[in-house]
Amino acid sequence: MASIDDKAIYHIDINCDLGEGHTIIDCEKDALLMPFISSCNIASGGHAGNETTIVQSLINAKKNQLKVGLHPGYPDPRNFGRYSLSISITDLKLSLMQQITTMANFSLQQNVTLHHLKLHGALYNDCEKKPEITKLIIDIMLGLDANIKVLGLAGGLLQQACTKNGINFIAEGFMDRTYLANGTLTPRNLPGSILSNSQLVMEQALALAKHQPIATSDKQFLTPIVTSICLHGDNINALAIAKLVSQAMRNNGIKIQ
Secondary structure (H helix, E strand, C coil): CCCCCCCCCEEEEEEEEECCCCCHHHHHHHHCCHHHCCEEEEECCCCCCCHHHHHHHHHHHHHCCCEEEEECCCCCHHHCCCCCCCCCHHHHHHHHHHHHHHHHHHHHHCCCCEEEECCCHHHHHHCCCCHHHHHHHHHHHHCCCCCCEEEEECCCHHHHHHHHCCCCEEEEEECCECECCCCCECCCCCCCCECCCHHHHHHHHHHHHCCCCEECCCCCEECCCCCEEEEECCCCCHHHHHHHHHHHHHHCCEEEC
């Protein structure tokens, strides 16, 4: 395989979790990020999202020609889906199918094609640790339109399961989160799990795009092989980061698409 060097012209997808507020004003704040990204994951009513935010996010994403993904999570809005939920697989499936159906109906109304599914927060992490949840996601995906891809952790269990079952997978890295040496994200309750310094985020985004090593929070190095990089829309410096990363990618001959 040809190596990636500084002079290469190539591309990377930048995705962002959006629609996680409550109002039109929240959606318009999200829309400021859209010129600097290429895909978005719209909260689907589990951890966040309501009819207003889903519809307006779809309208804004369509206007900005973004690839649109479903972003289901644990049905736990009080904790923003960031804690593992004690819930049966049956109840979790019911909730996820409700979230998927909601997004499918609104996207159909807005004539927006759903491109991918990305799990949110604790559910994203639990899918990498609990085989029964991984199996549930695979079963759900096999029942959906085959054109809908899965966006998930590069090199993780979900990627392996999708590959085994013929489900298209988009390998994701994170520009504003740190990793452990085992390839998983540093838990949010540990120091240094979130990068908020714009310069550090930009440097990690470039390293991920170039398939170069990044430093982990447990003082090792890791080289995730990714085709998409996530910027969290709720990062306090999200807009400044988005602009900085966009410029840095252009300066390095990398097209965001």
